[in-house]
Amino acid sequence: MSEHDQSTTLPQTTIAVAGIDTGVGKSYCTGLLARYLLSRYSSVSTMKLVQTGCSGIAEDILLHRRLMGVPLSAEDQEGISNPYVFSLPASPHLAATLEGKQVREDKLNEAAACMQERYQWLLVEGAGGLLVPLNAKLLLLDYFAGQGWPLVLVSSPRLGSINHTRLSLEAIKKRGMHLLGLVYNLHGSYEPDMVRDTLRECRRALQDYGFAETMILVPDVKESAAIAWGPLLAQLHC
Numbered sequence: 446m447s448e449h450d451q452s453t454t455l456p457q458t459t460i461a462v463a464g465i466d467t468g469v470g471k472s473y474c475t476g477l478l479a480r481y482l483l484s485r486y487s488s489v490s491t492m493k494l495v496q497t498g499c500s501g502i503a504e505d506i507l508l509h510r511r512l513m514g515v516p517l518s519a520e521d522q523e524g525i526s527n528p529y530v531f532s533l534p535a536s537p538h539l540a541a542t543l544e545g546k547q548v549r550e551d552k553l554n555e556a557a558a559c560m561q562e563r564y565q566w567l568l569v570e571g572a573g574g575l576l577v578p579l580n581a582k583l584l585l586l587d588y589f590a591g592q593g594w595p596l597v598l599v600s601s602p603r604l605g606s607i608n609h610t611r612l613s614l615e616a617i618k619k620r621g622m623h624l625l626g627l628v629y630n631l632h633g634s635y636e637p638d639m640v641r642d643t644l645r646e647c648r649r650a651l652q653d654y655g656f657a658e659t660m661i662l663v664p665d666v667k668e669s670a671a672i673a674w675g676p677l678l679a680q681l682h683c
Contacts, residue, residue: 455486457561458681460625461594463571463585465609470630471599472505474663475570476512478597478628481674483513488565490518493527494553494588495541495572495579498534503527505570520560528556538578548579550588557592569594575613586616595623595681602635602643610647614654626659626677627651633665 462478464471475491483489491513496503502517506527510517520526529548531540541548560567571577575586575598589596596617600610610627617624627647631640644660651658661677 455565457565457567459557459561459567459569459592459594461569461571461589461592461596462599463575463589463596463613464599465574465601465606465613467573467577469599469601469603469606470632470663471570472508473512473632474597474599474628474630475505475568476509477663477672478674478677479509479566479568480513481672482566482568483515486566488563489513489568490520490526490560490564490566491568491570492557492560493570493572494585495529495531495537495548496527497531497537497540497572499530500532501530503530509570520563525556525559528552536577537572538580541580548583550579550583553579553588574609575616586620586622590620590622595625597625597628597677599628599630600643600647601630601633602640603633604639606643607646607650611650611653614650614656618654618656623680624656625680626657626661628661628663628677630663631665632663 462471462475479489479491491509493503493505496505502521506521531544533540533543537548571585577585579585598613600606629644648658657680659676659680661674664671
């Protein structure tokens with residue numbers, strides 16, 4: 446049996462992907478991780494729970510599929526993989542309110558369950574930072590924690606990342622969640638000293654909060670094969 450066929454023998458696996466802040470590159474990293482999984486398993490897809498600042502099919506879903514090298518799926522066309530899309534580029538709760546709507550947990554659950562039935566591997570991307578409100582009563586991280594999904598956290602060398610990474614790790618620790626690892630996104634232009642120092646501080650933060658020091662470096666290159674995702678996925682069995 447080839448490695449690409451092994452997905453039929455594995456249990457369904459759902460992984461949450463979140464960022465320390467908005468614009469940190471979690472959609473880019475989600476797409477690249479999905480591409481890696483798709484090179485090894487036959488049944489892989491992604492979700493974007495809430496997309497703001499666009500209409501129609503979520504922009505981040507379009508990015509995922511482009512990076513994965515696959516066309517839009519029936520689930521994309523039907524809005525199952527992106528259950529909420531709002532035009533205002535704002536926090537989900539505000540963008541929904543201004544359209545006279547509300548992000549409902551039951552609708553998110555239904556969409557996720559449908560995707561889980563159809564795909565062996567599912568990456569579920571959040572919106573904004575970890576504590577962004579989905580509605581008046583539900584924060585993104587609390588939704589992920591309630592689902593019990595292991596979490597991938599995306600960080601970067603940009604200014605403020607050390608503080609945001611530590612705050613995020615503290616929130617994850619408080620909820621007793623399974624953190625698979627920290628993805629360090631190098632896409633962009635940064636001072637080398639800042640890159641090295643932030644990387645060192647992120648490793649220290651993982652240690653301080655009692656998490657495995659699993660860090661995946663995403664270089665600023667187009668070749669996704671350069672990314673060593675293996676250590677992150679190995680944490681699924683820890």
